[in-house]
Amino acid sequence: MVTFLLGFTLSVLQPVTGLRGFDTPNDAGGNITLTWESPDSGKVMVEIFRSQSPLEGYQKVESVLSSRREFVDTSAIDGIKYYYYVVSIGEDGKTDRSEILGPVSSAPQWFNTKRWNVLIILILLIIIFFIFIRLAKKGTKTYIRKIPGLEALDDAVGRSTEMGKPILYVPGLWGLTNVTVLASLSILRRVAKKTADYGARILIPNAEPLVMTATQEVVKEAYLEAGRPDLYNERDIFFVTADQFGYAAGCDGIIVRERPGAIFLLGVFAAESLILAETGNSIGAIQIAGTTSTLQLPFFVASCDYTLIGEEMLAAASYLSKEPVMLGSLKGEDFAKIIVSLLIIVGTVLATLGFTRIIELLSTG
Structure with a gap:
């Protein structure tokens, strides 16, 4: 009889105790952490209920195993006060509720x-x-190591001018939201200024209308700085197509027809990189290429005279301006x-x- 009563006592369902709630630290808000002490006797599940009123409107938030001692309510709204209680569910389906906890609210922290x-x-x-x-x-x-591709810009423009051939500048496919394109524009400014100084012609096919507008402005300002605004020809800076291989075909056509003495492939390139570089190599033009795409760099290294690798493109503005x-x-x-x-x-x-x-x-x- 004593053994039976002892066994019955050990299996009696006991509610959770020591229920605590606080704003979860080191977060962006919207989280409340609940902790409790949970006697193991007789429980299989624990259910967490929440309400904005201490007296009514409680809704179940989550059900967890009785072995859990912590729960994070991730659905809280910052600044709103919440009340909680925890219900223990026994093996026989009986329930027992803890005391009501609250109010508790969440808030974002300024620093983690x-x-x-x-x-x-x-x-x-x-x-x-x-x-x-x-x-x-x-x-x-300030010592900055020499970047051969940038050092060769002036020589490439001068060589093309001496041969009586135009310069071709290809800014690639992407738009102005790409940092590589912005870096390319800073290099274009230097190339365009040298082109104006030498009285040469520069051709710039574009795959993006906004990039076309930007390149027109960059070249125009460069010609003004060089004191040769009369040489600026807006028609030499034009839109080809936004299609990847259509753009590559258009650039290749320009290379074959115009046979430029210097080709600059500076920007964002994809599968068309080798097509452009090989075509330029076939006519004997001096080629300076650069991109941040690691997949396309090997093709430029194999086909071009100089290649700006990765961050060398991004450092171009600082390197050229010496500011x-x-x-x-x-x-x-x-x-x-x-x-x-x-x-x-x-x-x-x-x-x-x-x-x-x-x-x-x-x-x-």
Whole structure:
């Protein structure tokens, strides 16, 4: 009889206790975390109910296993006060409810304290950039390695002029939302200015109407800066088609008919890259290509005289202008890359040797 009563006592359903609720820390809002203590006897499920009133209108939010001790309500609306209670469901279907918790509300946090390391690195990078920009403004000589493709711009234009042939500049397929196209426009400015200085002709076929307008303005300003606005011909900067291979065919037709002495393939290119580069190579033109697409770079390297690889395209504006602030930014970026690379190498070595604390220090989760 005692054994029976003892067994019955152990299987009696007991409600959850210690129900707590709070705004989930380090989030963008909309989350409320609930925690509780849950005696294991007699329970199989726990149901969470929520309402905006402490007296009525409770609706079930979620059902979880009795082994759970925490639940995050991700459907909360910031600023609204909620009330909760938890119902324990026993093996025999009986239920028992906890005390009502509330009010609890959610709110976004200004800063995720788990990402303090990101803040420190950001501050460090800002300091590095300001130091190099300030040094550049003071006239400190800033070493930037030579980029052969950019160094050869003037020679390519001069060679084409001496041969009495036009220059062909192909800005690629993409629109003005792509940073590579914007970098290409900065290079075009230099090429167009040299073209005006030498009195040569420049042809620019476009695959995007907005890019066509932008290239027209860039070339026009370059001719004005060179003091030769009379040489500017808007008809030499034209729209071909937005179709990928139609554009490639149009450019190839120009190459074969006009036989330019210098061809610049600078922008975003895809499968048409080799078609353009091989056609230009077949007529003996000096070719300078550049793109940030790693898939197309091998074709340009094989077919062109000079190739701007990846970030060399993006650094072109700083490299060509020699403007102190831009050079300082470029130098600061390189220095920041060195620091990040060292962190990765040191972190990998320390983690391999068993110093796992470095993983926690560099983790952003």
